[in-house]
Amino acid sequence: MIRGLLAVFVVGALCRVCPGNVVLEEDGAGAFHINTSDPHQQPVFVNGMDVQQMYTRLQEQQKLIEVQQDMLGAQNLAIQTLGNTLHVFRSASCPASARSTISAGSGDYKWNGGVLAPNGHIYAIPAAATAILIIDPNSNTADRTSITHSGISGGRKWHGTALGGNGFIHGIPYDSRSVLIINPNTKTIDTTTISGISGYQKWHGAVAAKNGFVVGIPRDYYKALIIDPITNRATRHSISGLPAGDVGVGGSYNSALRLDNNLIYGIPRSAPAVLIIDPSTNTVDTTSIAGISGGTWEGAAQAGNGLIFSVPYSSKSVLIIDPKLRTADTTTITGISGGRKWHGTAPGGNGFIHGIPYDSRSVLIINPNTKTIDTTTISGISGYQKWHGAVAAKNGFVVGIPRDYYKALIIDPITNRATRHSISGLPAGDARWYGGVLADNGLIYGIPYRVGTCLVMDPGC
Structure with a gap:
């Protein structure tokens, strides 16, 4: 030393x-x-x-590395440009399309949403219809005769559905007093095992939990619904801070999504808090993310950075939920004017989140990384109550489900282009389809509500 x-x-x-x-x-x-x-x-x-001399050589090597990094950056930009060009050519070779050729019968308020079963078929849940609608994507046919039952009567019965861990399909009670259980293998139903549930406009929408449970999202009911398909038991959990009975237009919650940690987040509509449901412990939480006000939201998606973004319906802000910090942010993206703006959302292949125009004249594009929005790139779309709900396609496109509009909406996030595909043979009216389901063949099927045909949307390649 x-x-x-x-x-x-x-x-x-x-x-x-x-x-x-x-x-x-x-x-x-x-x-x-x-x-x-x-x-x-x-x-x-x-x-x-x-x-x-060694230091001098290190400096020379550093300069060489910087030159190589610049070259790699230029090469990556060229590769991205070529990829975008290839994407355009590929899309042109198999363009998107929409058609309404699968007959589903007449009548109003027929089915409320559907789900893809393990056998590849889509099962639509009855609202006012008296049968289960089974769509076969392979043959592009619809079957409304195989599953009929005396228990399928009345109007506004079930709203939303999800696949349980046992492979059975569960319809969520809206006005019905029972859970609808469909066995897709035997084409049979059960409306008695889980029954005796009083009330109206109770739940709408369902989420499949990772542990195989099915969770119903409250509309006007003040309890969350958690279904165990193995034991065929349904528990109803009281939610603090919600009044019993009708809570207003649209209900307490109107959408929900499951996170990787198996927690299910209910997005508030008129409720003052985010609803957090833990199916593994059969518990609900409305205190961790509370104090939310300032309008309503319709639909939510989780971005790659883990944040949840919910698109504004009447609210002037995008609702940003941080599941890790258990916080809600309505101040970062705000100042969005207008009412009934967007309804439904889905992430595109580029990682951006897209809000589907309801009355708005533009697609809402959210950049989750910068927490900024774009309402000018895809704009100039006139009309009211155009689309509600969105589906993320296999090719990274986002598809909007038509409500009153006579065209299907297909968004290409790479080129920032939205095409509206006319659907021939449609009668005048509203609320044509309710919900869309992505099939194994890559096509998206719109569930008939007030129209007599299934909508088949091909997002292209």
């Missing part, structure tokens, strides 16, 4: 004239210094390595 100042004067033993001095010293911090009088003429060697 060298302590204090140590100076070694190297006398020119190996040379006749001493060109300078070498100083070795320890500073106050304990660092060891080696200095020569002229670093350029008197290099310092460590184990035979010229320190100054």
Whole structure:
């Protein structure tokens, strides 16, 4: 250990004239210094390595690395440009389309949403219809005669459905007093095992939990519904802060999504808090993310950064929920004017989130990383009550489900283009389809509500 100042004067033993001095010293911090009088003429060697020359080479290598990084950046940009060009050519070779050729029978308020079963068929849940609608994507046919039952009577029976862990399909009670259980293998139903549930406009929408449970989202009811398909038991959990009975237009919650941690988040409509349901512990939480006000939202999607973005319906702000911090933000993206703006949302293949125009004249594009929005790139779309609900297609496109509009909406997030595909043979009217289901063949099927045909949307390739 060298302590204090140590100076070694190297006398020119190996040379006749001493060109300078070498100083070795320890500073106050304990660092060891080696200095020569002229670093350029008197290099310092460590184990035979010229320190100054090594430093110079490192600088040269750093400059070379920076040049290579610039080249890689230019190459990545060129690859992205070529990829976008290829994307345009590929889309042109198999363009998107929409048709309404699968007959589903006459009548109003027929089915409320559907779900894809393990056998590849889509099962639509009756609202006023008296049969289960079974759509076969392979043959593009619809069957409304195989599953009929005396228990399928009345109007506004079930609203929303999800696949349980046992492979059975569960319809969520709206005005019905029972849970609808469909066995897709035997094409039979059960409306007696989980029954005796009084009330009207109770739940609408369902989410399949990772543990196989099915969760019903409250509309006017003040309890969350958690169904265990294995034991065929349904528990109803009271939610604090919600009044019993009709809570107003649209209900307390109008959408929900499941996160990777198996928690289910209900997005508030008229409720003052985010509804957090834990199916694994059969518990609900409306206190962690509370105090939310300022309008309503319709639909939500989780971005790649883990944040949940809900699109504004009457609200002037995008609702941003942070599941890790258990916070809600309505101030970062705000100042959005208008009522009944967007209804439904889905993430595009580029990671951006797209809000589907209801009365708005534009598609809402949310950048989750910068927390900014774009309402000008895809705009100029006239009309009211155009689409409600969105489905993320296999090719990264986002598809809007027509409500009163006579065209299907297909959004290409890469090119930021939205095409509206006319659907021939549609009668005048409203609320034509309710919900869309992505089939194994990549096509999206709109569930008939007040129209006599299924909508088949091909997002292209």
